[in-house]
Amino acid sequence: MRSRVFACGFMLVLSAAAPTERGRAEAPLVLRYEQPAGVWTEALPLGNGRLGAMVFGNPSHERIQLNESTVWAGGPCRNDNPDALQALPEVRRLIFSGDPGAAQALANETMVSKTTHGMPYQILGNLYLSFPGHEQAVDYRRELDIGRAVATTGYRVGETTYTREVFASFPDDVLFIRLTADRPGKLSFSVSMDRPSAADIRTEGRDRLVISGTTSDWETIPGQVRFEALVQVVPRNGSVEAEDRTIHVRRADEAVILVSMGTNVLSYRELGGDPHAAAAERLSRAGAKETGAALADHVEAYRKWFSRVTLDLGVTDAVNLPTDKRIEQFSRGDDPHLAALVFQFGRYLLISSSRPGGQPATLQGLWNDQLAPPWDSKYTVNINTEMNYWPAETTALPETAEPLVQMVRELSEAGRQTAKTMYGADGWVLHHNTDLWRITGPVDGAFWGMWPSGGAWLCQHLWQKYLFNGDLEYLRSVYPILKGAAEFYLGFLVEEPSRGWLVVCPSISPENAPSVHPQYSITAGATLDNQLVFDLLTATARSARLLNTDPAFVRELESTLKRLPPMQIGRHGQLQEWLEDWDNPGDHHRHVSHLYGVFPGNQISPYRTPELFDAGRTSLLHRGDPSTGWSMNWKINLWAHFLDGDHAYKLITEQIKPVDRRTGGGFTGSGGTYPNLFDAHPPFQIDGNFGFTSGVTEMLMQSDDGAIHVLPALPRAWPQGNVSGLRARGGFEIAVMEWKEGRITRLRIRSTLGGNCRIRSQFPLKGESRTRLRAARGKNPNPLYWIPEGKRPLISKAARIEPRPVPEGYLYDVETTPGRTYEFSGI
Numbered sequence: 066m067r068s069r070v071f072a073c074g075f076m077l078v079l080s081a082a083a084p085t086e087r088g089r090a091e092a093p094l095v096l097r098y099e100q101p102a103g104v105w106t107e108a109l110p111l112g113n114g115r116l117g118a119m120v121f122g123n124p125s126h127e128r129i130q131l132n133e134s135t136v137w138a139g140g141p142c143r144n145d146n147p148d149a150l151q152a153l154p155e156v157r158r159l160i161f162s163g164d165p166g167a168a169q170a171l172a173n174e175t176m177v178s179k180t181t182h183g184m185p186y187q188i189l190g191n192l193y194l195s196f197p198g199h200e201q202a203v204d205y206r207r208e209l210d211i212g213r214a215v216a217t218t219g220y221r222v223g224e225t226t227y228t229r230e231v232f233a234s235f236p237d238d239v240l241f242i243r244l245t246a247d248r249p250g251k252l253s254f255s256v257s258m259d260r261p262s263a264a265d266i267r268t269e270g271r272d273r274l275v276i277s278g279t280t281s282d283w284e285t286i287p288g289q290v291r292f293e294a295l296v297q298v299v300p301r302n303g304s305v306e307a308e309d310r311t312i313h314v315r316r317a318d319e320a321v322i323l324v325s326m327g328t329n330v331l332s333y334r335e336l337g338g339d340p341h342a343a344a345a346e347r348l349s350r351a352g353a354k355e356t357g358a359a360l361a362d363h364v365e366a367y368r369k370w371f372s373r374v375t376l377d378l379g380v381t382d383a384v385n386l387p388t389d390k391r392i393e394q395f396s397r398g399d400d401p402h403l404a405a406l407v408f409q410f411g412r413y414l415l416i417s418s419s420r421p422g423g424q425p426a427t428l429q430g431l432w433n434d435q436l437a438p439p440w441d442s443k444y445t446v447n448i449n450t451e452m453n454y455w456p457a458e459t460t461a462l463p464e465t466a467e468p469l470v471q472m473v474r475e476l477s478e479a480g481r482q483t484a485k486t487m488y489g490a491d492g493w494v495l496h497h498n499t500d501l502w503r504i505t506g507p508v509d510g511a512f513w514g515m516w517p518s519g520g521a522w523l524c525q526h527l528w529q530k531y532l533f534n535g536d537l538e539y540l541r542s543v544y545p546i547l548k549g550a551a552e553f554y555l556g557f558l559v560e561e562p563s564r565g566w567l568v569v570c571p572s573i574s575p576e577n578a579p580s581v582h583p584q585y586s587i588t589a590g591a592t593l594d595n596q597l598v599f600d601l602l603t604a605t606a607r608s609a610r611l612l613n614t615d616p617a618f619v620r621e622l623e624s625t626l627k628r629l630p631p632m633q634i635g636r637h638g639q640l641q642e643w644l645e646d647w648d649n650p651g652d653h654h655r656h657v658s659h660l661y662g663v664f665p666g667n668q669i670s671p672y673r674t675p676e677l678f679d680a681g682r683t684s685l686l687h688r689g690d691p692s693t694g695w696s697m698n699w700k701i702n703l704w705a706h707f708l709d710g711d712h713a714y715k716l717i718t719e720q721i722k723p724v725d726r727r728t729g730g731g732f733t734g735s736g737g738t739y740p741n742l743f744d745a746h747p748p749f750q751i752d753g754n755f756g757f758t759s760g761v762t763e764m765l766m767q768s769d770d771g772a773i774h775v776l777p778a779l780p781r782a783w784p785q786g787n788v789s790g791l792r793a794r795g796g797f798e799i800a801v802m803e804w805k806e807g808r809i810t811r812l813r814i815r816s817t818l819g820g821n822c823r824i825r826s827q828f829p830l831k832g833e834s835r836t837r838l839r840a841a842r843g844k845n846p847n848p849l850y851w852i853p854e855g856k857r858p859l860i861s862k863a864a865r866i867e868p869r870p871v872p873e874g875y876l877y878d879v880e881t882t883p884g885r886t887y888e889f890s891g892i
Contacts, residue, residue: 092380092384092402093210093212094210094211094212094406094409095208095209095210095211095212096109096208096209096211096388096406096410096741096742097206097207097208097387097388098122098206098207098208098387098388098389098740099205099206099207099387100205100207101121101122101123101124101205101207101218102120102121102122102123102207102740102741105119105130105434106724106739106740106741106743106745106749107121107389107739107740107741108120108121108122108128108130108741109122109207109208109209109216109741110209110414110417110430110431110432110741110743111209111214111216111231111232111233111240111417112132112233112417112418112430112431112432113233113234113235113238113417113420114134114235114416114417114418114419114420114422114423114431114468115133115134115238115420115423115424116131116132116133116134116233116238116239116240116324116326116431117131117132117133117134117233117417117418117430117431117432118130118131118132118231118233118240118324119432119434120209120216120218120231122207122216122218122229124196124199124200124202124205124218124220124222124227125195125196125197125198125199125200125202126193126194126195126196127193127194127195127196127218127229128191128192128193129191129192129193129194129231129240129242129324130188130190130191130192130432130434131188131189131190131191131192131240131294131324131326132188132189132431132432132433133189133292133294133326133327133328134423134424134431135290135328135330135424135501136186136187136188136189136280136290136292136328137184137185137186137187137280137290137500137501137502138184138185138187138280138281138282138283138286138288138290138436139181139184139280139281139282139283139284139286139287139288139289139290139502140286140287140288140289140290140336140502141289141333141334141335141336141502142180142181142184142286142502142504143180143479143482143483143504143505143506144178144180144181144182144183144504144505144506144508145178145482145483145486145487145505145506146175146176146177146178146179146487146506146507147486147487148174148175148176149175149176149486149487149488150486150487150488150489151175152171152172152174152175152176153176153487153488153489155171156168156171156172156175156176156571156587157559157570157571157589159171160570160571160587160588160589161561161562161570161589165582165585165586165587165588166582166584166585168571168585168587169511169512169515169585169586169587172507172511172515172571172587173510173511176487176507176511176515176571177506177507177508177509177510177511177514177515178504178506178507178508180284180285180286181283181284181285181286181504181508182284182498182508182509183441183443183498183499183500183504183508184283184286184441184443184500184501184502185281185283185436185437185438185441185442185443185500186427186429186433186438186441186442186443186500186501187280187281187433187435187436187438188260188261188433188434188435188436189260189276189292189294189326190258190259190260190264190276190294191258191259191260192256192257192258192296192324193256193257193258193259194242194244194254194255194256194322195254195255195257196227196253196254197253197254198222199220199222199227201222202220202221202222202227203220203221203222204219204220204221204226205219205220206218206219206220207219209741211371211406211409211410211413212368212371213232213364213367213368214232214233214235214363214364214367214371214413214416214417215230215231215232215360215364216230216231216232217229217230217231224248225246225247225248225251226246226247227244227245227246227247227251227252228243228244228245228246229242229243229244229245230242230243230360231243232360232363233417234351234359234362234363235363235366235367235420236362236363236366237347237350237351237354237359237362237363238325238347238351239323239324239325239347239348239351240323240324240325241321241322241323241351241356241359241360241363242321242322242323242324243319243320243321243322243356244319244320244321244322245318245319246318246319249302249318250302250303250316250317250318251316251318252300252303252314252316252317252318252319252320253303253314253315253316253317254313254314254320255311255312255313255314256274256296256298256311256312256313256314256322257274257310257311257312258274258276258294258296258310260276260278261435261436262278262281262436263278264276264277264278265277265278266310267310268307268308268310268311268312270307271305271306271307271312272297272298272299272305272307272312273295273296273297273298273307273312274295274296274298274307274310274311274312275293275294275295275296276293276294276296277291277292277293277294277340277341278291278292279291279292280292281436289336290328290329290330290336291328291329291336291340292326292327292328292329292340293326293327293328293340293341293344294324294325294326294327294344295323295324295325295326295341295344295345295348296312296322296323296324297322297323297324297325297348297352298312298314298320298322299320299321299322299323299352300314300317300318300319300320301317301318301319301320302316302317302318303315303316303317303318304316304317305317321356323348323351323352325344325345325347325348325351326344327339327340327341327342327343327344327345327347328340328343330501332475333475333479333501333502333503367416370416370461370462370464370465371409371412371413371416373460373461373462373790374409374412374460374461374788374789374790374791375787375788375789375790376405376408376409376761376786376787376788377405377786377787377788378401378402378404378405378783378786379401379402379783379785379786380401380402381399381400381401381402383398383399383400383402383403384400384402384403388406388740388741388742389723389740391403392721392722392723392738392740392742393722393723395718395721395722396718396719396721396722401782401783401786403721404717404721404761404783406742407721407738407742407754407757407758408757408758408761408762409758410742410754410758411456411754411755411757411758411759412456412460412462412758414426414430414751414754414755415453415454415456415457415462415465415755415758416462416465417430417431418430418431418432418751419453419454419465419466419468419469420464420465420467420468421464421467421468422467422468423468424468424472424501425444425450425453425454425468425469425472426450426453426454426468426751426755427442427443427444427751428440428441428442428443428444428445428449428450428750428751428752429442429749429750429751430453430751432751439746439748439749439750441500443498443499443500443501444472444498444499444500445497445498446495446497446498446499446519446522446523447497447516447518447519447522447575447576447656447658448575448656448658448695448699448752449695449750449752450469450523450752451522451523451525451526451665452695452698452699452752452753452755452756452759453469453751453752453755454466454469454526454755455665455702455755455756455758455759456755456758456759456762457469458529458530458533458792459759459762459763459766459768459791459792459793460758460759460762460790460791460792461790461791461792461798463530463533463534463792466526466530469523469526470526470527470530470543472499472503473520473523473524473526473527473543473546474543474546475503476493476495476499476503476505476520476523477493477520477545477546477549477550478493478503479493479503479504479505480493480494480495480505480520480549480553481493481549482505483495483505483506484553484556484557487506488517488553488556488557489556490552490553490556490557491549491552491553491555491556492548492549492550492551492552492553492554492555492556493505493520493549493550493552493553494517494520494550494553494557495517495519495520495523496508496514496515496516496517496519497509497513497514497516497519497575498514498519499519511571511573511586511587512573512576512578512584512585512586512587513573513575513576513586515571515572515573515586515587516572516573516575517553517557517569517572518569518572518593518594518597518598520550520553521550521554521594521597521598521600521601522597522661524546524547524550524601524604525597525600525601525604525665525666527543527546527547528547528600528604528608529794530543531543531608531849532794532795532849532850533792533793533794533795533796534796535795535796535818535849537611537612540608540611540612541612544605544608544609544612544614547601547604547605547608548605548609548615548618550601550605551601551602551605551622554569554598554601554602554625555621555622555625557569558598558625559589561589561590561630561644564630565628566590566628566629566630567625567628567629568589568590568594568595568630568644569589569590569591569594569595569598570588570589570590571587571588571589572587572588572589572590572591572594573586573587573588573591574586574588574591574592574593574642574643574656574658574659575593575656575658576654576655576656577642577652577654577656577658579642579643579645579647579648579649580647580649580651580652581647588643588644589644590630590643590644591642591643591644591658591659592632592633592640592641592642592643592644592658592659592662593642593658593659593661595629595630595632596632596659596661596662596666596668597661598629599626599629599668599855600666600668602622602625602626602629603622603626603853605622606619606622606623606626607851607853609622611848629856630644631855631856631857631858631859632662632668632669632677632855632856632858632859633646633858633859633860633861634676634677634680634858634859634860634861634864634866635648635680635861635864636861636863636864637650637683637687637864638679638680638683638864638865638866639680639683639684639687640659640660640662640669640677640680640681640683640684641659642658642659642684646861648684648687650687651687652687652688653687653688653689653691653692654688655692655693655695655696656696657684657685657688657696657699657700657703659684660681660684660685660703662677662681663678663681663703663706663707664699664702664703664705664706664763664769665702667769667770667852668855669681670770671707671708671871672770672771672871672873673770673852674855674858675868675871676858676860676866676868677858678707678868678871679866679867679868679869680858680864680866681707682707682869685700685703685704685707688700690715690716690719691719691735691736692736693736693746693750693753694720694736694737694738694744694745694746694747694750694753695744695746695750695752695753695756696736697716697719697720697736697753698716698720698744698752698753698754698755698756698757698759698760699756700713700716701713701716701717701720701756701757701760701761701763701764702756702759702760702763704716704778705760705763705764705767705777705778706763706767706777706778707778708777708778708871709778710764710777710778710779710780710781711780711781711782713760713764713778713780714764714780714781714782714783716760717757717760717761719736720736720737720738720744720753720757721738722736722737722738723737723738723740724737724738724739724745724747725737735747736753742754744756744757762791763777763778764777764778764779764780765777765779765788765791765802766788766791766793766799766802768793768794768795768797769794770852771823771844771845771850771852772823772824772825772841772845772850772876773793773795773797773799773814773822773823773824773825774824774825774826775799775802775809775812775824775825775826776802776804776807776809776826776827777825777827779804779807781807784805784806784807785804785805785806786803786804787801787802787803787804787811788802789801789802793814794849794850795818795820795822795847795849795850796816796817796818796819796820796849796883797814797815797816797817797822797881798814798815798817799812799813799814800813800814800815800886801813808828808891809826809828809830809889809890809891810890810891811888811889811890811891812824812830812888812889812890813886813887813888813889814879814886814887814889815884815885815886815887816881816882816883816884816885816886816887817883817884818849818883819881819882819883820846820847820848820849820880820881821845821846821847821850821878821879821880821881822847822878822879822880822881822887823841823845823847823850823876823877823878823879824876824877824878824879824889825874825875825876825877826874826875826877827872827874827875828874828875828891828892829875829891829892830875830877830889830890830891830892831889831890831891831892832879832887832888832889833888833889833890834888836879836887836888836889837879837880838877838878838879838889839877839878839879840876840877840878841876841877841878842878845878
C-alpha cells in the first residue's frame with residue numbers, strides 16, 4: 066500500500082489549566098489520568114459512529130479494544146409467537162376478572178417468543194501493542210480531549226519521551242494510531258490481536274495483520290455476520306517484519322498504525338456484503354493521505370457538530386486534578402466545571418456512537434468488550450433507547466438522531482407482521498426490545514416483555530423532531546410510520562368493562578408490579594400506556610391536519626382519544642401508576658414510567674394541570690433519589706420539570722460519585738460514575754450519560770410547555786454562568802444566555818423559521834437592539850407550540866390535594882423573522 070502518512074505530522078496537545086479561584090477562566094474539555102486503565106471502565110472511548118475503540122494506555126502492553134456497529138450475533142430473524150392471537154381473548158378475560166397470575170402464566174406460554182429473545186452486540190477483537198523495556202515508565206499522563214476527539218498517552222523511559230495519539234477518523238472511517246519518540250531509533254514494539262472466541266488471525270506481507278471470523282450462534286439463530294479488520298503498520302525508518310501472527314517494528318523513529326473494519330451486513334434483512342473489500346477500500350484511501358491532514362480533517366468534521374454548544378459554569382482549582390480524583394471529591398467540593406465536562410461528554414458520546422447512515426446507539430453506545438454483554442447491549446425501548454436521544458435536538462445534534470429515525474422506519478416494516486400474526490391488528494407494533502435484526506415480538510418473559518407500546522414511545526421522537534425543525538417534507542416522510550403505529554392501537558385497544566375506557570391490554574407498567582400482587586406485572590391500562598397512546602394519536606392527527614390528508618382517519622383518532630382513561634390521583638395524593646389505586650409510597654422502583662407525562666412528555670404542567678403536577682411530584686418523592694444510574698439521570702430531568710433546581714442538583718451530586726467497589730461492577734442499583742465518566746447502572750449503561758446531558762439542558766432551558774422557559778431550574782450551586790447553542794422547539798436557538806446571581810443578564814435568541822417566540826422568565830426582561838417585547842396573552846400562536854388539552858384528572862376522595870402555587874413569572878412574545886437574532890437583558 067502506498068503511504069503518505071508521514072508527509073505531515075501531529076502536534077501533541079496536553080491540557081493545562083491554572084485557575085486560582087472560581088471564575089470564568091477557560092478550561093480544557095479533557096479527561097486526564099495519571100495511571101493506565103486497569104479495567105475496561107477506566108479505558109477511554111473513541112468512535113466515529115461505525116467503528117469504536119477503547120484505549121487503555123498501558124506503557125508496556127497497550128490494549129485497544131475494537132468494535133464495529135454491525136458485529137452482532139445471529140442473523141436476520143423474527144420472533145413472533147403465532148399462538149398469541151388465539152390466546153388473546155382469554156388473557157384479557159383473566160386480567161379483567163382479577164386473576165393476573167393466570168393471565169401472566171398464559172402470556173408466558175402463548176405470547177412470549179419461542180424462537181429468540183434478541184441477539185447480542187459483540188466485540189470484534191483486541192489490538193495489542195507491546196513495548197519491551199517500558200515497564201518502568203515515569204512522567205505518565207493519559208488524556209481524552211473531547212474538544213478534538215483524540216486520546217493521548219505520554220510517558221518517559223530513561224531519557225526518551227514517548228507519545229501515542231489515537232483517533233477514530235470521521236471522514237476517513239478508519240482508526241489512526243500514531244507512535245512517536247523524541248529521540249531517533251528508539252521505537253521498538255510488536256503488534257498482535259485476539260478475540261474471546263475463535264477467529265482467523267494472520268499476517269499478510271511484512272506489515273499487515275488481519276483478523277476475520279463470524280459472529281456467534283445465539284439461541285436458535287446461527288451466526289451469520291462475517292467481519293474482518295485490517296491492521297496496517299507503517300514505520301518511519303527502522304525495520305518491520307511479520308512472524309507467527311505478529312508484526313515486529315524495531316528501531317523506528319515513529320510509526321502509524323491504521324485499523325480498518327468491515328462486515329457483510331447490508332441491512333437488517335440482507336447479508337452479502339464483502340467485509341474484506343469494504344475494509345481494504347477504506348484502508349487504501351486513508352493510507353494515501355497525509356496523517357497530519359487526516360487529523361485536521363477529523364478534528365474539523367468533529368468540531369462542526371461538537372462546537373455548536375458551549376457551557377461555562379465556572380472553574381475552580383479542582384480542574385487541575387485528575388478526572389478520577391475529581392469524581393471522588395465532587396459531592397463534597399466545588400467543581401462546577403466537572404458538571405459541564407460530564408454534560409459535554411454526553412454530547413461527545415452521542416456524536417461518536419450515532420451518525421447518519423449507521424446504527425443507533427445501543428445500551429452501551431458503540432462500545433462493548435464482551436460476546437454476551439449485559440442485556441445483550443441491544444435496544445431496550447421502554448426508556449433506555451429513548452433516553453439515548455433526549456439531548457439530540459436540544460443540544461444541537463439533530464443529525465445524530467437520523468439512525469434512530471431509520472431504525473423506527475425499519476421497525477414499522479418488521480412490526481406489521483407481528484401486529485397481524487399476534488394480535489390480528491393493522492399497523493405495526495413493537496414490544497420492549499429490539500436488535501440489529503429489528504425483532505418486534507415480546508422477549509424475556511411476560512413480567513418484563515408483555516408491553517406492546519415500544520412503537521408508540523419511539524414515534525414521539527419522530528414528532529418532536531418536527532417541532533424543532535418545522536420541516537413539512539420531513540413530517541410527510543415519517544407520517545406513514547406514525548399512522549401505522551396509530552392504526553395498531555385503533556385495532557388493539559379494548560373496552561375496560563367497569564368504566565368503558567379504551568385501554569391497552571395486556572400490558573405492564575415497565576418492569577414494575579403493584580404491591581398487591583408483586584409477582585405479576587401484567588395489567589390493563591397502565592398510566593404510561595394511556596399517556597403514550599394519547600401522545601401518539603394526538604401527534605398523528607395533528608400531522609395529518611398539517612399535511613392536509615386522511616380526514617376520516619383523523620376523526621377516528623379524535624373519537625378514540627375521547628375514550629382513553631384520564632390520569633388519576635390516588636389516596637396518597639400520588640399520580641396513579643395503574644388504573645387501580647395500588648401505588649405504595651414505599652415503592653422505590655427504578656422505573657418511574659407514569660411520570661412520562663412530566664418528562665419526556667408534556668401532558669403534566671405546573672401552569673396547565675396544577676393538580677397533576679403536584680401529584681406527580683408526590684410520586685417522585687415516594688420513589689426516592691437513590692437508584693440505578695440511568696434512573697437517577699431521568700430524575701434530574703424530572704426535578705428540572707418540577708422546577709426544583711436544587712433537588713435536580715442533589716441528584717447530580719449523587720450520580721457524579723465513584724462506583725461502589727464492593728459491588729465488583731455487578732448488577733446493583735447504586736448508580737455512580739466510572740473513572741472514564743461512563744454512567745454506572747452498574748454495570749455501564751450509556752443512557753445515563755445522555756440522560757445527564759439532557760438533565761442539565763432542562764435545568765437551563767425548556768421549550769415543551771408553550772414557551773422557551775429560560776433558567777427554569779437553576780440550582781444555587783451555579784449562581785453564574787453562560788451557555789450558547791441550545792435549541793428550542795419552534796426553530797429557535799439560544800445564541801447566548803448569561804446569568805449572574807441567578808438572574809439573566811444577557812439573552813440572545815436566533816430565529817431560524819420565524820413566527821412568534823414566547824419567552825418565560827422568573828425575572829423581568831427588556832428588549833435590546835430594536836427587539837420589541839410585548840406581554841403574552843392566550844395560547845402561543847406559533848403552530849410548533851400547539852399543546853393539546855387532555856382530560857381532567859380523576860381524584861380519589863381520600864386524597865388531600867393542595868397544589869403548591871407556582872410563580873407564573875414573566876411571559877413575553879416577540880414576532881420574529883427567519884435568520885434574525887433578538888437580544889434581551891435582565892431588569
